[in-house]
Amino acid sequence: MLYLALACSTGPALSPEAERGRTVYQANCTACHNADPALDGPLGPSVKGSSRALLEARVVRGKYPEGYKPKRDTTLMQPLPAVSSSIDDLAAYLQ
Numbered sequence: 001m002l003y004l005a006l007a008c009s010t011g012p013a014l015s016p017e018a019e020r021g022r023t024v025y026q027a028n029c030t031a032c033h034n035a036d037p038a039l040d041g042p043l044g045p046s047v048k049g050s051s052r053a054l055l056e057a058r059v060v061r062g063k064y065p066e067g068y069k070p071k072r073d074t075t076l077m078q079p080l081p082a083v084s085s086s087i088d089d090l091a092a093y094l095q
């Protein structure tokens, strides 16, 4: 019971998709973005609420969806095609 209480104390339960997205985010994005996606990180802006279309364009292809106004006009972030199979999970986590 104590173990269960501790396990639950880390915050509201995420869906399995969002939980996978959290793992991908922590492993691949937090060198630059904040571990809390709602906050700006050391290099990258907050990414909470990023749409699936934005994630797919920016993370996989290094582009922005048509008509999207980027939060920064720099181009420091290289595309990360290795996470292309995790875009749904990332979107679920960041929604």
Ligand code: HEC
Binding pocket: 024, 025, 028, 029, 030, 031, 032, 033, 043, 044, 045, 046, 047, 050, 054, 055, 058, 059, 069, 070, 071, 072, 073, 074, 075, 076, 077, 078, 080, 083, 090
């Ligand atoms: C090398 C540092 C770095 C890494 C690693 C990185 N980013 Fe970024 N990211 C940035 C920076 C800096 C920007 C601001 C635009 C630019 O300079 O490229 C950005 C911009 C973005 C944007 C666009 C935000 C907006 O609304 O304009 C999204 C979405 C994003 N990153 C998601 C991610 C995700 C998801 C990952 C992990 C899979 C990731 N980034 C990994 C540095 C990084």
